[in-house]
Amino acid sequence: MELGYITAAAAAEAVRKREIAARELVESFLGRCTALNGRINSFIHIFEQEAMDQAEVVDERIKGGEALPLAGVPVALKDDLCYSAGPTSWGAAALKDFHPPYTAAAVEKLIAAGAVIVGKANLDPFSLGFSTAASLAGPTVNPRNPDLPAGDGAAAAVAAGQCLLALSSDSGGALRIGADRCGIFGLRPTTGLVSRHGLCTAAPSFAQVGIAAREAADIELALQAIAGYDPRDAATAAVKEGIPAAQKRSAAKELKIGFPEAVFDLLPEADRASFEKYRAKLEASGAAVVAVELPLFQEALHAYCVIAAAEASSNLGRFDGIRFGIPEAEANMEDWYHKTRGRIFDLEAKRRSIFGTHLLSGENFDAYYRQAQKVWKLVRRSFAAALEHCDLLVLPVAVSPGNGCEAGGDFLASYQEKLFCAPVSLSGLPSLCVPAGDGAATAAGLQLVGKPYEEAALIALADRAAL
Amino acid sequence: MVMEYEVVIGLEVHVELMTKSKLFCACPNRFTTEANSHTCEVCLGFPGALPLLNREAVQKALTASLALNCEIALHSYFDRKNYFYPDIPKGYQISQYFIPLGSSGFLEIEDDSGAPKKIRIGRVHLEEDAGKLVHGGAGDSAVDYNRAGVPLIEIVSEPDLRSPGESRRYLEQLKSILQYAEVSDCKMEEGSLRCDANVSLRPKGSTVFGNKVELKNMNSFKAVEKALEYEIERQAQILRRGETVIPQTRRWDEDKQVTIAMRDKYQATDYRCFPDPELAPIELTAGEVEAARRALPEFPAQRKSRYMAEYGLPAYDAGVLTATRGMAEYFEACLKLYDDPKSLSNWIMGDFSAHLNAAGLEPQEAPLTPAYMAALLQMIDKQLISGKIAKEVMAKVFATGKSPREIVEGEGLLQITDQSELEKLVDEVIAANPDSVQSYRSGKTKALGFLVGQVMQATKGKANPQLVNKLLAEKLK
Ligand SMILES: [Zn+2]
Numbered sequence: 009m010e011l012g013y014i015t016a017a018a019a020a021e022a023v024r025k026r027e028i029a030a031r032e033l034v035e036s037f038l039g040r041c042t043a044l045n046g047r048i049n050s051f052i053h054i055f056e057q058e059a060m061d062q063a064e065v066v067d068e069r070i071k072g073g074e075a076l077p078l079a080g081v082p083v084a085l086k087d088d089l090c091y092s093a094g095p096t097s098w099g100a101a102a103l104k105d106f107h108p109p110y111t112a113a114a115v116e117k118l119i120a121a122g123a124v125i126v127g128k129a130n131l132d133p134f135s136l137g138f139s140t141a142a143s144l145a146g147p148t149v150n151p152r153n154p155d156l157p158a159g160d161g162a163a164a165a166v167a168a169g170q171c172l173l174a175l176s177s178d179s180g181g182a183l184r185i186g187a188d189r190c191g192i193f194g195l196r197p198t199t200g201l202v203s204r205h206g207l208c209t210a211a212p213s214f215a216q217v218g219i220a221a222r223e224a225a226d227i228e229l230a231l232q233a234i235a236g237y238d239p240r241d242a243a244t245a246a247v248k249e250g251i252p253a254a255q256k257r258s259a260a261k262e263l264k265i266g267f268p269e270a271v272f273d274l275l276p277e278a279d280r281a282s283f284e285k286y287r288a289k290l291e292a293s294g295a296a297v298v299a300v301e302l303p304l305f306q307e308a309l310h311a312y313c314v315i316a317a318a319e320a321s322s323n324l325g326r327f328d329g330i331r332f333g334i335p336e337a338e339a340n341m342e343d344w345y346h347k348t349r350g351r352i353f354d355l356e357a358k359r360r361s362i363f364g365t366h367l368l369s370g371e372n373f374d375a376y377y378r379q380a381q382k383v384w385k386l387v388r389r390s391f392a393a394a395l396e397h398c399d400l401l402v403l404p405v406a407v408s409p410g411n412g413c414e415a416g417g418d419f420l421a422s423y424q425e426k427l428f429c430a431p432v433s434l435s436g437l438p439s440l441c442v443p444a445g446d447g448a449a450t451a452a453g454l455q456l457v458g459k460p461y462e463e464a465a466l467i468a469l470a471d472r473a474a475l
Numbered sequence: 476m477v478m479e480y481e482v483v484i485g486l487e488v489h490v491e492l493m494t495k496s497k498l499f500c501a502c503p504n505r506f507t508t509e510a511n512s513h514t515c516e517v518c519l520g521f522p523g524a525l526p527l528l529n530r531e532a533v534q535k536a537l538t539a540s541l542a543l544n545c546e547i548a549l550h551s552y553f554d555r556k557n558y559f560y561p562d563i564p565k566g567y568q569i570s571q572y573f574i575p576l577g578s579s580g581f582l583e584i585e586d587d588s589g590a591p592k593k594i595r596i597g598r599v600h601l602e603e604d605a606g607k608l609v610h611g612g613a614g615d616s617a618v619d620y621n622r623a624g625v626p627l628i629e630i631v632s633e634p635d636l637r638s639p640g641e642s643r644r645y646l647e648q649l650k651s652i653l654q655y656a657e658v659s660d661c662k663m664e665e666g667s668l669r670c671d672a673n674v675s676l677r678p679k680g681s682t683v684f685g686n687k688v689e690l691k692n693m694n695s696f697k698a699v700e701k702a703l704e705y706e707i708e709r710q711a712q713i714l715r716r717g718e719t720v721i722p723q724t725r726r727w728d729e730d731k732q733v734t735i736a737m738r739d740k741y742q743a744t745d746y747r748c749f750p751d752p753e754l755a756p757i758e759l760t761a762g763e764v765e766a767a768r769r770a771l772p773e774f775p776a777q778r779k780s781r782y783m784a785e786y787g788l789p790a791y792d793a794g795v796l797t798a799t800r801g802m803a804e805y806f807e808a809c810l811k812l813y814d815d816p817k818s819l820s821n822w823i824m825g826d827f828s829a830h831l832n833a834a835g836l837e838p839q840e841a842p843l844t845p846a847y848m849a850a851l852l853q854m855i856d857k858q859l860i861s862g863k864i865a866k867e868v869m870a871k872v873f874a875t876g877k878s879p880r881e882i883v884e885g886e887g888l889l890q891i892t893d894q895s896e897l898e899k900l901v902d903e904v905i906a907a908n909p910d911s912v913q914s915y916r917s918g919k920t921k922a923l924g925f926l927v928g929q930v931m932q933a934t935k936g937k938a939n940p941q942l943v944n945k946l947l948a949e950k951l952k
Pocket residue numbers: 497500501502513514515516517518519624
């Protein structure tokens with residue numbers, strides 16, 4: 009069995025049938041984790057002992073007759089998901105040596121389903137970014153092409169075959185952009201479908217726990233394990249009585265797919281051409297392609313940046329050296345805060361804190377924060393209105409590498425890279441990033457955006473259309 | 476009192492709610508001496524921990540708002556007030572800034588002439604408390620987060636108070652109402668009620684406010700009154716000299732009985748308030764509000780008038796019995812079983828209260844339940860025991876928890892009403908006290924009291940005193 013390229017579903021089945029022990033499976037993946045990490049730098053912490061112990065527990069449970077859907081499946085966690093077995097650094101100096109006394113709800117559920125956590129994946133400090141360029145551990149290298157940025161450490165670990173699944177956060181598009189660059193599937197679920205308990209975030213309005221996998225069907229498998237009501241996250245109250253059943257569609261030809269032309273016009277010429285190919289493939293699969301409009305699409309990014317910065321300035325306020333981070337103990341508290349926060353914050357954290365503070369201050373509050381909230385509401389409505397005319401939408405994930413701004417560029421231009429992902433975050437709708445363009449790392453990828461709780465429809469289409 | 480100026484006072488009161496747990500986590504809302512023992516990842520602001528609203532706190536805030544005659548916002552939400560201080564774990568305090576739960580209410584008090592006066596209440600909002608800094612001897616400080624996240628309501632009055640006396644009565648009335656409504660125990664000395672005062676003076680007849688001073692650090696109602704008196708006099712002297720009062724925050728120094736400037740000028744703090752994205756809005760239905768309104772208890776002022784009108788009690792008795800909800804409810808429970816309000820009132824205000832105070836008990840915790848109280852008073856009425864014996868029995872109920880009947884029967888305290896038994900004793904006393912008999916017969920009627928006392932002593936107080944009187948008077952004719 010070539011374990012590196014097995015699917016999560018097949019691996020779990022093999023473990024359940026005891027064709028392979030979870031211990032063997034996990035040992036093999038841990039080997040890849042360590043062997044490849046020097047080159048790819050996808051992990052900042054590998055649970056060598058803990059993962060083996062966990063695998064042994066899985067083998068015991070299998071012997072005990074439990075039918076575990078994710079039996080022995082090795083999983084990576086972006087290091088903003090709390091896991092009590094080890095440190096959670098959130099990529100930040102402020103959380104050096106922080107061992108959370110709790111495990112994120114989604115991680116608990118994965119473990120309950122038989123998954124084994126093999127390591128914590130690389131990220132930008134406080135998850136503020138989608139390049140890992142600012143990581144204290146250095147950037148993650150794209151396993152497909154070392155000359156291109158990997159984006160997300162967890163997506164890179166999946167792409168490199170160091171694990172079969174990963175959980176990673178997505179606020180403005182980090183997971184989707186990472187999955188796109190690494191050529192794998194990445195799902196941002198419907199807001200409130202997966203508990204955020206234990207997810208460290210600077211942008212609580214937008215952060216969701218997403219899933220990365222090499223196969224669309226594995227995304228479905230993981231989603232079934234982690235979705236659902238959690239009393240610790242009030243946002244999951246909408247699924248307290250169960251997850252609404254998605255509409256049953258047996259064939260692609262019953263699908264109406266919305267293409268927002270005006271949004272594609274924002275792409276460079278070369279990328280627009282790829283979308284013409286995707287359109288042809290979808291039509292060939294029997295689906296009907298319809299034109300839709302998404303007004304305020306460009307304004308959505310501005311609204312996202314304003315709200316995310318405002319929330320970051322507040323959510324990062326707790327890192328003041330009193331409880332987290334080694335303080336610069338000064339008799340004067342002003343000096344204490346200045347020096348401590350000056351040292352434990354990286355450039356982007358400082359930038360957002362200052363930007364957010366400015367936007368929330370008296371004279372700017374109405375002009376920026378209130379206005380951004382209004383735009384948010386309108387964007388949500390515009391997506392809902394577009395989905396009245398179709399079953400799902402096709403959007404770009406990002407401008408293809410080489411056509412956009414690369415790491416080290418102007419920070420405002422780097423915010424611009426979220427142009428296609430941030431509006432979807434505002435919509436609260438599920439979005440599946442699909443590896444496309446015949447596996448070429450330089451092609452522009454696409455995301456399928458569906459109606460609330462219709463993740464399954466997106467996954468089924470992605471599986472079928474072979475984009 | 477300063478006659479040429481009008482005093483303008485507004486009070487901001489913070490009250491800790493009596494809930495089982497904190498506002499956004501399951502940590503107990505209870506005092507403990509062990510620092511940081513009532514804490515968890517939520518109230519310590521750990522990353523990844525999400526707040527969860529405690530509905531009991533919303534219910535108490537709703538009750539308080541209704542008790543203070545407020546309009547209720549069916550849709551309100553929490554905001555973050557961002558600032559840096561070591562006693563707040565998250566770098567912000569969760570409060571209701573934009574939309575308070577209650578607004579436009581009032582509280583009725585008596586003004587200095589005894590006339591009723593309505594003090595408008597601007598807002599009642601829900602928020603979380605901060606932790607406590609503990610300052611060490613060597614200039615170092617430690618933080619105790621047990622109090623962080625405890626639910627508070629802030630009650631802000633309009634500047635309608637005109638004297639320190641009115642301010643004290645406003646606080647007393649507020650405390651009484653919030654205790655009655657079981658919203659808070661309102662113990663200012665223990666910090667479950669805290670009060671800041673804004674005070675300014677203006678020439679009589681003026682309609683613009685003078686520069687105001689905020690007073691902090693008053694630890695009792697008396698301190699609030701004293702601090703206001705001091706501050707009014709201080710400001711009046713400044714104004715009389717033709718100078719201007721500096722708007723500032725001043726601290727009451729209890730030892731020196733003076734106010735001291737804390738900050739020389741208002742530091743214009745911008746708290747960058749914005750709706751908390753981690754909390755769902757507070758949604759209430761009109762039905763829930765009505766149910767809470769119906770569940771409000773009868774408040775002390777109404778209750779006092781009713782006691783006077785319905786039970787014919789003097790104002791003093793009605794005031795004492797309604798001072799706390801517990802006492803009033805005890806009185807009413809007794810009254811259901813025993814229908815002489817005045818006699819009941821005497822016993823409750825007298826021996827019963829004395830025993831409660833001695834034992835440090837609330838009326839509801841008293842071993843002498845309303846049923847026991849009624850049984851005891853009925854025994855007096857039926858002349859089964861004397862009032863004096865009843866006092867002893869009550870003490871024994873408090874000491875042992877036994878029923879009055881058990882004590883009376885077990886210790887043979889039933890009054891002797893058997894005429895032949897008493898006649899024998901009367902004869903013995905007459906025979907043993909010829910001198911007293913002689914004085915009585917020579918017209919000194921006082922001597923009869925002595926002889927009655929002798930009979931009572933011989934029966935250890937169990938003889939029916941009226942019967943003894945009658946028998947003696949007959950035999951000595
Ligand atoms: Zn707590």
